[in-house]
Amino acid sequence: MSVSFEDLCLSRELLDAVKDMGFEEPSPIQILAVPPLLAGRDALGQAQTGTGKTAAFGLPVLEKVIAGQGVQALVLCPTRELAIQVAEELNRLAARKRGVVILPIYGGQFIERQIRALDKGAQVVVGTPGRVMDHLRRGTLRPDGLTCLVLDEADEMLDMGFREDIEAILEQCPADCQRVLFSATMPAPILELAKRFLREPEMLSIARKMLTVPAIEQTYYEVRPYQKMDALCRVLDSQGFRKALVFCSTKRGVDEVCIHLQQRGYQADGLHGDLAQPQRDRVMQRFRAEGVDILVATDVAARGIDVDDVDAVINYDMPHDVEKYVHRIGRTGRAGRPGSAFTFVTLREHYKLRDIIRCTRAHIKQGRLPTLRDVDNIRTTRLLDEVRRTVEEGSLDRWLLLVEEFLAERFQEGGVTGRDMSAALLKLLMQRDFGKQDSADAPDVFAVEARRPAAAQEGGLSRGGQGAAGRRRERRNDAPMRALRLSVGHAHKVSPRELVGAIAGECGISSRHIGAIDIRKQFSVVEVAEELAEDVLAVFSRGVSICGVRVSAQPDEGGAEGHFPRKAGKFGPRRPRSGFYAKKTRGSAAGRREEEPSAGRDRPRS
Template identity: 70%
Template sequence: MAASFEELGLSRELLKAVADLGFEEPSPIQILAIPPLLTGRDAVGQAQTGTGKTAAFGLPLLERTTESKGVQALVLCPTRELAIQVSEELSKLAAYRRSIFILPIYGGQPIERQIRALAKGAQVVVGTPGRVIDHLQRGTLRLDGTRMVVLDEADEMLDMGFREDIELILAQSPEDCQKVLFSATMPQPIRDLSKRFLREPEMLTIAHKMLTVPAIEQLYYEVRPYQKMDALCRVLDSEGFRKALVFCATKRNVDEITVHLQQRGYQADGLHGDLNQTQRDRVMGRFRSDGLEILVATDVAARGIDVDDVDAVINYDIPHDVEGYVHRIGRTGRAGRVGRAFTFVTVREQYKIREITRYTKARITQGQLPTLRDVHNIRTSKLLEEVRSTLAEGALDRWRLLVEDFQAENFPEGEAVARDMAAALLKLLMQRDFGAQEAVSESDPLAVPPRPAFDDGPRNREQRPRRRESGPMSRLHLNVGRTHGATPRALVGAITGESGISGQSIGAIDIRNAFSVVEVAAELAEGVLVTLNKGVFISGVRISAKMDEGPDPAPRRAFKPGPRRQPSAKFKKPRGSTTGRKQFEQSQDV
């Protein structure tokens, strides 16, 4: 098996895009899938979200796409959110092939805009089954020249009632077209679909090794993506590791986390494949000699690390596979020492922890992140313990004389101020070592209540109250408005879906012609801003968000929802009944 992207047979442009994204080595599913897909073979892959499957089919797809106008590749996704995500990832991979136009088509966006984009000659289309069928029936999308069709999360599409749509789309694609199917599970309907439409497909399944995990205490914390940095600092502050290894998925993450830790006062440095041997030796020398507390590294760079006294391993990004997890945590608990491993897991990555537990038979306990008050108390306790140890050691004559001279000079009348002096010294030490600790806020930005399974978002100003009567709100200015087709539902769905906050944290929404103003709970606003500015799309527009310093938008006319539009009779399909999800998507298509 290939151990690097260079060995997979990819073009220079794609390799450069992969390097820009910070990936050092392909994931197991990419190693398995890319070579056969480059040859044009049909394939069935079993892979879940987060394993790198988008690049597994995306890189061969882009490699086989030419500059000729017309649809050459079609990717089907179960939801519009996934269609947008896949489209964005393919666009990043195609950064150095600017002549390739990637178009997402899905319900909820004006179809006229999509028709115009298709007419310009998009080569790659990423869409939901309902909207793809709509374009096929209108004649605005033709699959005559399609070279590759990919079904992403096929089992979910079947569960949502899209089987007839998928079969119709596959039937209209050319017989010699390459067909690729990715699914998290392999139920019988998936097997039937592959037998009917795929030609001797390559089976892409990762076989896990039987692994044993050393006797290491293992915990995981469920966090939102934007909370990881604060969560990392909480763990480091509360545990006080002498040496800790932090693992990341990409070189870019290593650089960003290292800078953040250094800015927060930690003795930290990074290690990844872009460093030359001299730089690597310097970083490792400091880590071995206790000049560094924290080493942030990618899996590739960490292969040469041989340090016996690492207190803990922290998986900032959970690894792609079980083997990677075992290799990572094996860096601690060496030479008979006690080791600990911490893993940050998002909601969509829960299955990975279950998979690791199943294959390794290890006990991985879900932990509760320490609160701000917990960290404050732990720091205070450690400092007081140091004071207690110093008192027990004695040899304080020199320092006692200094205190007596200070007391005689400043309190000549012999006032009893020893307790106040001790308190003042303790305060100075705490502020010197840990920053101002005058008060610990009861509100904790990491203690966000669980997100409900489905939040329909605000309907108008009057119907949705603020998050809490006394809670401060911040206004965010977004560069998408009424002329772009923005709706309160779309804004709330994008903000809650991308940043992971609850719909209850969003207040009033004011949609103008060219922009929108959205109120968000003040303590979450910075995290939401960072997330939205990382390439989020709303109504087909790449979002640029900033704090709004203008007047309160309340005087504007409030949004008032009208009755939901029903699908027009001329767009109804002659086939049998559809599921509620399909009816919803069709209603959005009209």
């Protein structure tokens, strides 16, 4: 029997906020964690990023927070990026709860700005251990009013060397403060920390059972979040499904995907929990009667779908757990018919794919998305096949007469043959069905992936850190760089770390693909790996904000040599004017930390 958010005994404000975010039902870790955390018990949970653990501890924290009072909850995160992400998620959850302020504090940002924000008042603080310790030493953050302390990704914080800071923070918390610890793994140091500081903790762990999946062809594509819509259209165009079922995680995602598909000329409709029963019946009737070719749905809405001739299931968003994956792909390949399942996987979601393979023992192969030229050729081939079948069927006398009369009347002087006529008709049909653009010459958003070295295209999920995670750690020392000019500089109080964070976070690339940085008064010039430059420009063209400023990007006319002249020598490029390089990371735990500017304090003690 399914569990809804209403069953978790949350206030109306939080339920409305969850509904605004488009979620229909809680994830397994949320079902397991929310009740004991609402009861005030300490907890030790095992959950990875992407399982919904932020809401798992965020909803109970926000439920008990009282607006207008001092800091009542503290969330520790290992990195600046995660602290910002958690704070943004908590702000969305607290959107309907007036007077509640969530404040992120981290190294690399002026501490005076954070001190002023703390003086104005905040009820929930999300921070990195080093910067939290700075505020505790200064007395600008007082722990005596804390009622809840959350350690998010505790194993990562210990790997990064923050153990002393974490223990010092835990020791300063009030004795009756609720302590919650989430970790993706449970090594001995985590268990020791829990035994020392947690009081009879509730163990939160999702049991994984072995599942079997239908005997259907399963494929996954590695894409970036902003590429999903183009990837979906290419899969639909290249496969030519009669009926396809597309799964999204949220109601908002269903609406957005459905609108985009309709704008691109697909016969698509959406199905989610906000639709009234008569509306859902009409959508399903159209899907069964071939009035709709593509049905976009959430997991909750799809439970009532019983259609035997679904050609394929496409996981636009990865499911939260293995059971949902099995239920999704089970909608195709019914009644002895062949079926296919396609899944879009981002770099941060590969662990979910590994869980699915491990629990189901399914063979999920990595696919290559067809290029625009491939799609164009497939469309043409299908149309020519239809023409061939029509010729073989015969009964063309009436149409032959019309063609002969047309040629005689319109082209009396000759010069136009039946071959020309066939080519013109083929062109008209292709333009009618697929638009007038020449897709073979159009820009390809996946061109960057195709230009990457062959070694970076291989694998997927092999052992030893290869595949997506392994590729993120690779950095060729001789890789060509390209200079990009960003419309933000010293006048906007931007720092090199903020530039690196924005480019890496928004574009989904590693900081080791970012080279020298030169910050001027009104603009900055940043070196990016040549094979990723067009990708970065495409992301910035969609809108990226840095320090509250909407930033545009363009190739720098002066080139990299104009801003960063090379010197022959052991250490390669000369240091830029800003005195900052994105530190190349290594495979060790210490090497995974990026270099902090001197203003930051999020460094583990040596």
